[in-house]
Amino acid sequence: MFQLFNFFLNNKTGLLFIFLEVMAFVFVLNSHSYHQSKILNSANIVSGAILKKSNAINDYFSLKNKNKTLAIENEQLKNKLEQLANKNTAVNKPLVQYGHIAATVISNPYTKKNNVLTLDKGSLDSVQPNMGVVLSNGIVGIILNVSKHYATVLSLLNSQSKINAKMKNSHHYGSLYWNGQDYTKVNLEDLPIQANIKIGDTIISGGKSILFPEGIPIGSISKFHIDNKSYSEVSVDLFADYSALHNVYVVKNQRKKEQLELEQKSIHE
Template sequence: MRGLYQLFAAYGNFLLFLALEGLSLVLLLQYNYRQQAIYDHSLLLLSSSAERQVDQLGDYINLRDEVLKLQGENQQLKQALESAKFSNAVQQDTVSNDSLEQLYTYIPANVIGNSINNTINYIRLDRGRKHGVAPNMGVISADGIVGVVRAVSEHYASVMSLLHRQTRIKAAVGSDGYFGTLRWTGKDPQYMQLEAIPKHAPVEVGDTVYTSGYSQLFPEGIMVGTVSEVKPPPGRNFYAIQVKLRNDLGKLRYVYVVNNLMREEHEELDETINE
């Protein structure tokens, strides 16, 4: 009580000032439309900006679920694409929908391990045998191709990255579709070499490099990158083409494992020939 009295003795005038000024402002906002409107508007701005902050936080927390949902959707869409189908039509002009058969299915996966700075780089995925992943399946991301599955366990898969000295991927270049083999020289993780493009092919800097579909690993027409340098080496019949990858393998997060449903048929054929 004594403390309260001292408080009033010391700050009484100021407290009275605050009380009267507060009362005046309350009355002002109560009875004056213009000031009330400004006050409400300011309050709204303040609260909405605060709300937006909280919303963003919530978005971030829900991001994981969203990604999973989108992965599922992407999987559906990719499988519905024509490049994922096998056409049974014999005559071109009688193509109907029921002559298309599903050729590729996709298994969404998350990258849980990755490296780009060695000469032999592997990527680890959190999908394995249990989810239908098998060795020699292609792996793609939204921006292009990623690599080939080398080994699988029950829950994980080990993928040979594009950035691997043994990588050989059939790829086509330009509108004419001359195809060659993609290799990695082991230097720059942004660039690969496209080999075995014949010298008479019209290749220019900026041409698109895309998967040819010959390797049964990837559907046809997935963009790999662009031609950044064309050098006709003297005395050889093939270009040395440097390809700038569209996919940044250094920040890979979400990928799809490509399942070729007719792979066994191809293997059967191969065996028949080899016998």
């Protein structure tokens, strides 16, 4: 032991080695805190530009699939529009609550345990931290950091994510977690026993959080157990293919400030 100690002290390479390793380890620790390291993330101009280039190359190989997904999405949206136009709506919303900013995913390392995506839109396109990111058939995550032209997203497929969701046919709420294993599945937790779920039930976004609009389909229940009069290991098959994320929408909640202020006020009273 002493020899080892001596060896490191008499050796400037050894000291440098220890110094560099400690520095690298600090970066690792830093990246595991929720408000990620501001130094090393891909929402900066250099790595953003490189990721964008390499993404542009990969894009050519998957254009066909992406076009197909977009066509399907267009079709669904058109159908919805028609339904809405036909409906004699008495509801007059003075302001559209949610605005969408279309963005492209330029980095999606879905094979990792803790996924952080990079988008090609940043503060110049009015993307800000803590906005939701969605698909037509799923939730992608929450914006972490932004630079002028790029933004990083804490994916739903990240152990630090916890996203509010509910059953489509009842109003019971739960939270979505990812167990880090399979990118086609997430777990639904904190679901009350009264929810009375069945296999195949659809899960949609909850609307309890101010980040996401209510009612985005997320997935369907594939298996669950009942332990001690509560649900355990409720597994949800995701509708969206998280290995092929490309066109996503950043959700801008126009009434976020209003809601937050009101809630803040109510807590203080």
